Amino acid sequence: MSDLALTLARFQFGFTISFHIIFPAITIGLASYLAVLEASWLKSRNTVYLDLYHFWVKIFSLCFGMGVVSGLVMAYQFGTNWAGFSSVAGSVTGPLLAYEVLTAFFLEAGFLGVMLFGWNKVGPELHFTSTVMVALGTLVSATWILASNSWMQTPQGFELVDGKVIPLDWFKIIFNPSFPYRLIHMVIAAYLATALFVVAAGGWQLLHGKNNPAVRKMLSMGLWLILLLAPLQVVIGDMHGLNTLKHQPAKIAAIEAHWENKGEEATPLVLLAWPDMAQEKNLFAVEIPVLGSLILRHSLTEQIPALKDFPARDRPNATIIFWSFRVMVGLGMLMILLAVTSAWLRWKGTLYQNSTFQKFCILMGPAGLIAILAGWFTTEIGRQPWVVYGLLRTVDAVTPHTAGEVGLTLALFVVIYFALFGMGTVYVLRLVNGGPKTGEALQGDAISINRTELDEFMVAPEFHPDPQPSPPTTSTSTGKNAPKDH
Amino acid sequence: MDLSLVWAVIILFGIMMYIIMDGFDLGIGILYAFFKEKGDRDLMMNTVAPIWDGNETWLVLGGAGLLAAFPLAYSVILSALSLPLLFMLMALIFRGVAFEFRFRAHDTERHFWDKAFLCGSIAATFFQGMTLGAYLQGIKVVNQVYAGGPLDWISPFSVFTGLGLLVTYALLGCTWLIMKTDGELQSCCYKLSQRISVCLFTIIIVISIWTPLMDSRIAERWFSMPNFLWLSPVPLLVAIVFYRLQKSLQAKSETTPFIYTLCLILLGYMGLGISIWPNIIPPDISIQAAAAPQQSQIFALIGALVIIPVILIYTGWAYYVFRGKVNPDEAYH
């Protein structure tokens, strides 16, 4: 096994999973959102919800399709590229993956058809049940795969016999120390990423003068969710960090670019720096004294372990994860800023008129996805040089392929993913640009729409049949007259 | 009771479900070669659009089940066959996204996704067939690690099994369409099915002769005494089923051709299974030798035995919801 082949194999895994996780993040969020929309429609019979459902379900199905095919690759890559990992630890990750297939993938796939194509084939209750099942499936799926990944980070509940993992206690394996934090952090991350995407779509519509109840409703719902979840994510993230400090101190030392403890001095917080692995020090560091101890120990004096406490071959790459961590946290702060601004504008009554705010919404559209990738980079690269922490090194986990073989498949994956998923993104953005259509609710004949309610809706003052985008000024004034959604 | 045996049966069942279910929907992609009209193509795709994801999930179950119950086999087989498997997965990406993208594309772009669906289905099937052929030929293992080269999977036999699987899936797809459509599309499928089924019959005969010639151990398994008695009805049954299939196509019956095709495939699958039983990595690593620790097999087995029946029920329900002929007016969502 050459070093080059190993590097290529790692790159291939990182590349394919990074593409994959983008789609689950959106489908986890959208599936729950669609379930909420359909429930609201069934309860209130307000067609705005139905319009939004029909709009987002198309985007959902595109993302779901891409999630499925990129996930299929992941399930086989453990064997094709990580044979050592599969034969040593497959006895744990295999059953977890099998449970994911049985309890989640089949559930999603089984009810997806009815959810997408079944409006005229089943009654509203069964259709709603299908949507809920799909949403449940995405969450169950996240639970199993994160149990598996968390076990690789903080393994327990097994013994090692002849170099192979023998599971002893499945409860301990699944509920390993980092699992609860990782699961909550990731699910919130998926909801945040989706909410930001929905809000960006709303901002885009408003900025282009398409101001209708559906657009206002989705912008408003998304912003409420971000206001709730973004601060919560900081709290969970902090707890997650404390947990990591306990179980993977080298990772935290690298995240903080903390090279050595000087005497009894409390640990400072390195705000910005260029951690240099070869010279074992930070270039251009900007530090705040004591703050590191305060955040990670909740104390003014206690130190955290430093990178030099670990042999060089056991240190993760601080240059990368120092920065990926800061990207994640920085974006998290921007999300809070967005949410707080929205609350203030809502209170002033200009939430749907302020075009600077709309541009801010659009810019933040991809922020959740970028933060998710940055977070996973921190987690996974911070686990190096181990695949299963403290147990199996990445060098021993890889399949001994030639560099040519891995290079070929990697090159093909790069080309195919950028081309196909790039086109997919174009189609998603086209749909977003089209915006929610107000008449679509009428298409499903299995849905009994209350006629008078519908007529009222059709003649309501704020209703503008779509295509002619009115100039921004008029849309501002209609927006002012229109009733507030919340 | 031997847990490994139970798991082998579950995995064989999963793979069979996969071959049958993804078989007809890959087959429809292959048949795009014979139907050029947009209307026909829309209709063909709509016969499987609500269920293709579920069909593919059986492939994931096969992989995950293998990893759970036989991690050694998973790691050896997948690293030996890594190239054809990854090529297959890439091809599946093309055809999978085509389902969604084709209906979202502008008219000028659609031809691209038609080709992606057609070529993706063909390539996925072909590499799947090559994987199967290479697997049957055996995998070189030293010290529990794959010891062959990256291109060992390419051989005349594996190319032939690749082509064989193309014909198999095409026939499944064609008889599926007979069931789900009517009018001109359906009568085209009757004609096509007749020709494809003759090809399939020929291929079954060639493989039945080639396999024992290729490997003396397989020949031994086929022709040694109790086995031979068990196996001897198989060729006879194949001939009978083939004859009935032809008759039902001539009689223009709508569901029986699909069912006879399924029978043909089952018979072929049994023949292949007997060729390697009781090994999991041919030619010589047995099911027991590759087994996961008991704790893993039991844990996953509880789930499998309870949940698979439930899955079959709601999958059945989804098929029931979309039963009958597809209606050309019911566009994609």
Ligand code: HDD
């Ligand atoms: C936090 C969530 C999450 C994470 C970390 C992963 N996945 Fe995933 N995956 C999902 C959440 C998800 C999902 C939401 O359940 C998907 C997305 C779209 C979909 O169809 O289901 C999915 C689809 C999906 C599929 C297709 C299922 C089908 O046929 O319906 C497979 C085989 C995998 N994944 C396998 C993996 C593997 C082996 C991973 C790790 C390396 C992985 N996923 C990471």
Ligand code: HEM
């Ligand atoms: C979903 C988001 C995820 C992302 C973005 C991600 C990202 C990455 C990256 C970038 C690496 C390469 C690290 C390196 O080599 O330096 C890696 C490695 C790895 N990850 Fe993840 N990962 C994710 C989830 C998972 C999950 C859920 C699992 C397991 C169930 C997993 C298993 C692995 C394994 C086995 C490796 C080893 C290969 C290696 O070290 O390169 N990952 N991941």
Ligand code: HEM
């Ligand atoms: C702003 C405060 C935040 C803090 C303090 C924080 C903290 C952390 C820490 C310490 C880790 C690494 C855990 C480990 O590997 O042991 C992590 C990982 C991660 N973060 Fe954050 N985070 C924050 C915000 C966010 C935001 C806004 C998102 C996305 C919307 C996000 C998404 C992720 C993801 C996906 C991971 C990888 C999965 C995991 O290990 O949980 N984080 N976070």
